[in-house]
Amino acid sequence: MTISQIAFLKGHGTENDFVIVPDPDNTIHLPEALVARVCDRRAGIGGDGVLHVVRSAAHPEAKAMADDAEWFMDYRNGDGSIAEMCGNGVRVFAHYLQHAGLVSAGDVPIATRSGVKQVHIAKDGDVTVVMGKAVLPGDGVTVTVGGRSWPALNVNMGNPHAVAFVDDLDHAGDLFSVPPFSPAAVYPDGVNIEFVADRGPNHVAMRVHERGAGETRSCGTGACAVAVAAARRDGADPSVTGAPVTYTVDVPGGTLVITELPDGTVEMTGPAVIVAEGSIDSAWFAATETAAA
Numbered sequence: 001m002t003i004s005q006i007a008f009l010k011g012h013g014t015e016n017d018f019v020i021v022p023d024p025d026n027t028i029h030l031p032e033a034l035v036a037r038v039c040d041r042r043a044g045i046g047g048d049g050v051l052h053v054v055r056s057a058a059h060p061e062a063k064a065m066a067d068d069a070e071w072f073m074d075y076r077n078g079d080g081s082i083a084e085m086c087g088n089g090v091r092v093f094a095h096y097l098q099h100a101g102l103v104s105a106g107d108v109p110i111a112t113r114s115g116v117k118q119v120h121i122a123k124d125g126d127v128t129v130v131m132g133k134a135v136l137p138g139d140g141v142t143v144t145v146g147g148r149s150w151p152a153l154n155v156n157m158g159n160p161h162a163v164a165f166v167d168d169l170d171h172a173g174d175l176f177s178v179p180p181f182s183p184a185a186v187y188p189d190g191v192n193i194e195f196v197a198d199r200g201p202n203h204v205a206m207r208v209h210e211r212g213a214g215e216t217r218s219c220g221t222g223a224c225a226v227a228v229a230a231a232r233r234d235g236a237d238p239s240v241t242g243a244p245v246t247y248t249v250d251v252p253g254g255t256l257v258i259t260e261l262p263d264g265t266v267e268m269t270g271p272a273v274i275v276a277e278g279s280i281d282s283a284w285f286a287a288t289e290t291a292a293a
Helices: 032-039 087-099 220-233 282-292
Strands: 006-013 016-022 049-055 071-077 106-112 115-121 127-133 141-145 148-156 160-165 192-200 203-210 245-251 254-260 265-270 273-280
Touching: 006 087, 016 087, 032 049, 032 071, 032 282, 049 087, 071 087, 087 106, 087 115, 087 127, 087 220, 087 265, 087 273, 127 220, 141 160, 148 220, 160 220, 192 220, 203 220, 220 245, 220 254, 220 265, 273 282
Parallel strands: 016 049, 071 106, 160 192, 203 245
Antiparallel strands: 006 016, 006 273, 049 071, 106 115, 115 127, 127 265, 141 148, 148 160, 192 203, 245 254, 254 265
16 A cells, blocks of 8 residues: 555553554554554664554454444564454543543443453543453463573453562563473463562562563553452452452552452553654655565
């Protein structure tokens, strides 16, 4: 296609940052190499991922959800790979829709590859996402960094997580590369690995290696997985106690509040910010798209 201008915005949720590409009719081709180039912090715009904003009816993966959610979050990791879900991304996506005048404050359904997520945009700017129910497959792994090893709980929040509790977050190392884990067969498509340290009652801090992005400043689904794992460790599983449980989860980029209800539903609340908007140089985009083809 001939490209005259590609609009974009830059946003973040607790400093998990994204390039937002509005494309209601799904006319922009985004191959992996192009997305990776856009997310490159030196040669591109820079971001942990791309939020491709498409009407559900216009995207083959979302057409079946169009009656329940007008908008589809076609999310890509920073390396260009496709991801099922991104919790911080959903908040930023919803905030963009409001910023663009496409939705109002209140309840907004958003289609994702892990189903339709119900989102509430509060008047104070915070966004709450109903993240769905965690799945605990039961087959955990052992994570090893710098000679230390920890058992990690397998938690799926629409994407896979391995949650390890540590005494010191520095024990996670630099998180530039994937921390070794075994058995590898538990996560054949890769995994997000969270390292968690206690900060107080129902209060933890985490660092994360995100699949396809390396260490990020925040991970929404990861914070949810951490809260679910902490509740099991602390004997506060809501399905057993019959009472909701809330954890404050500190991430390098800020703080998220995670609540798990007795029916297993997990809700995440946190900020979302739009910091800039502009257009991508059409010649650069076209040349990069051609090279990626």
